[in-house]
Amino acid sequence: MSVFLAKRFATFFATLAIASLLVFAVLELLPGNVAQVMLGDTATPESIAALEKKLGLDRPAPERYTHWIGGLLLAETANSLSYGSPTAELIAERLRVTLPLALLAMVLTTVLALVFGIYAAARHNRAGDVGVMLASQLGIAVPSFWFAILLILLFAVKLQWVSAGGFPGWSEADGGGIGPALQALALPALALALVQAAILARVTRSSVLEVMREDYVRTARAKGLTSRATLWQHVLRNAMIPVLTIMGLQFANLITGTIVVENVFVLPGIGRLVFQAIANRDLVVVRDVVMLLVAVVIVVNFVVDVLYALVDPRLKASDA
Structure with a gap:
């Protein structure tokens, strides 16, 4: 297990280092003047030079990269030009x-x-299976932002059960609370979950059906084990490996996919922050948010690798 974890940690840190270099290169080393982009075409040479000095663009690239990474590790990030606050505070x-x-x-x-997914697999080639597959195909075809608009029209405009957007906050002192906050997040979460649930349901169904065709499953059934007992005791554990893979990727996609949905529901989250930063040409915020999203994807993949070893010990044995 120690060898397995050591290899995964080495891959994790190497991937994170390469990703940080790419993010830094795209936003700071490609042709063009970053200060000019942030201030616009009407900026004077004096204001551009002042911003370059403020951002440290007058220093060598390796020094700037080291300073940026060191600040991220210590949560001592540069100030946003739009908000005047450290990007770490804004992101938090x-x-x-x-x-x-x-x-x-x-x-x-x-x-x-x-x-x-399990329901469809248990009723393979029957009406329930066909219905789930048709519904999942429809779910995959519907974009999250379009489904979000439909949810607003139905539940906020027509039924008037919830507000069309905004976030009351988690504190009751601010007029919100846990209940109102979760209510405000319910429709956006459902809009995000639709496509991902449709994909994962199809993967779950396929994985369960594949395992159910294995010899040891047929042996368990031949010994008199019921279909339900065979499913829960023998099939699901072995069918979870590809499902875990998709779940890990989906969680990362859900965080990165909030950019559009948060703007539809006017939620003050990371998605709205990066959208406003791009509109304001605040590349300091854009850089740190992009690095955060990249790090989330890498961390989630690392956690999924570790979960593989817990679900299927053969994986860590083969890596030893």
């Missing part, structure tokens, strides 16, 4: 909305996908 504040939204969407995705 916006994560209070984006992270619960992504977690809620992941819970909905997992519950819906496992329930309908």
